[in-house]
Amino acid sequence: MTKFISVMYHQVRRKKENFFPKLVSLKLNNFKKQINYLDKKYHIVNIDDLKDFFIKRKKFKKNLCMLTFDDGYSSHYNYVFPILKQKGLQGFFFPPSRAIENCELTDQNKAQILLASGATVYDLNEELRNLFISMKIKEKTKLDYDKLEKKFKKPYGFDNADTIFFKRMMQTILPINFKSKIFNLLIKKYVNKSQKSIAKEFYFSLTQAKLMVRGGMFFGNHCYNHLWLENQEENKQKIEILKGIKFLRKIGMKRTDWIMCYPYGSYNKTTIKILKNNDCFLGLTTINKEYNIKKDTVFEIPRIDCNNVFEY
Numbered sequence: 001m002t003k004f005i006s007v008m009y010h011q012v013r014r015k016k017e018n019f020f021p022k023l024v025s026l027k028l029n030n031f032k033k034q035i036n037y038l039d040k041k042y043h044i045v046n047i048d049d050l051k052d053f054f055i056k057r058k059k060f061k062k063n064l065c066m067l068t069f070d071d072g073y074s075s076h077y078n079y080v081f082p083i084l085k086q087k088g089l090q091g092f093f094f095p096p097s098r099a100i101e102n103c104e105l106t107d108q109n110k111a112q113i114l115l116a117s118g119a120t121v122y123d124l125n126e127e128l129r130n131l132f133i134s135m136k137i138k139e140k141t142k143l144d145y146d147k148l149e150k151k152f153k154k155p156y157g158f159d160n161a162d163t164i165f166f167k168r169m170m171q172t173i174l175p176i177n178f179k180s181k182i183f184n185l186l187i188k189k190y191v192n193k194s195q196k197s198i199a200k201e202f203y204f205s206l207t208q209a210k211l212m213v214r215g216g217m218f219f220g221n222h223c224y225n226h227l228w229l230e231n232q233e234e235n236k237q238k239i240e241i242l243k244g245i246k247f248l249r250k251i252g253m254k255r256t257d258w259i260m261c262y263p264y265g266s267y268n269k270t271t272i273k274i275l276k277n278n279d280c281f282l283g284l285t286t287i288n289k290e291y292n293i294k295k296d297t298v299f300e301i302p303r304i305d306c307n308n309v310f311e312y
């Protein structure tokens with residue numbers, strides 16, 4: 001039986017970068033090694049191969065590997081695109097469209113930037129606790145800091161408990177108005193740059209996205225705002241997904257047979273229903289394992305973290 005793996009990449013950067021050197025990223029040299037390894041061992045799929053495999057159930061002689069790149073980082077345009085193009089491989093890119101169209105940082109990246117700034121995670125959580133009190137968040141929202149801490153301060157994936165707590169609070173738990181005020185205060189204090197200028201360096205541009213499409217790369221849906229979809233009502237989910245489709249059309253992708261990549265790997269039954277009603281044919285999660293043809297549905301495709309590539 002043909003084996004299928006999908007590999008999930010985020011930041012790919014040179015060994016030394018002046019721009020937030022502490023940001024978690026895969027080194028460019030390691031990326032090149034991984035691509036050479038995967039290209040030898042697997043057939044690196046393009047969109048037609050994916051349709052043959054998942055829709056027509058075609059059998060392949062070699063095992064299959066899909067290369068995916070989340071979040072629209074400029075390093076995807078600067079480093080990944082030329083390498084893949086030179087090798088004649090297709091990469092699958094999933095930028096949140098607001099970041100590219102409006103050049104605005106996602107909450108996910110704002111939190112990562114703060115964690116890569118001069119502040120320690122303990123400083124940041126201390127700030128958060130103080131702001132919780134001074135902004136009267138408990139009184140206004142009934143959210144209880146201590147209870148939240150108990151519930152969410154647990155290690156997950158590659159992150160320790162404190163980091164997860166800060167990320168969860170700032171990426172999903174706090175209501176949007178408090179979140180953006182806190183981000184503004186903390187970024188001003190700990191990162192000596194405007195959010196616009198950071199976003200400009202962080203993401204590739206709309207023009208660059210179009211160039212990547214013309215250069216043979218595939219773009220899929222990563223929504224507009226990069227939200228935890230499972231926490232959103234149906235209508236909000238729909239708006240997020242439809243805005244993502246609109247963006248794909250804008251950069252020259254087809255309207256049908258598109259691929260969804262759930263922001264934060266978050267989705268529920270409602271999400272899948274919306275995908276089915278809108279001609280999506282594949283949904284990518286962040287579950288770190290290889291695809292199991294008997295157990296995994298086409299809307300719940302797992303992806304291996306790039307740090308684990310050599311284990312496959």
Ligand SMILES: [Zn+2]
Pocket residue numbers: 070071222226262263264
């Ligand atoms: Zn993402």
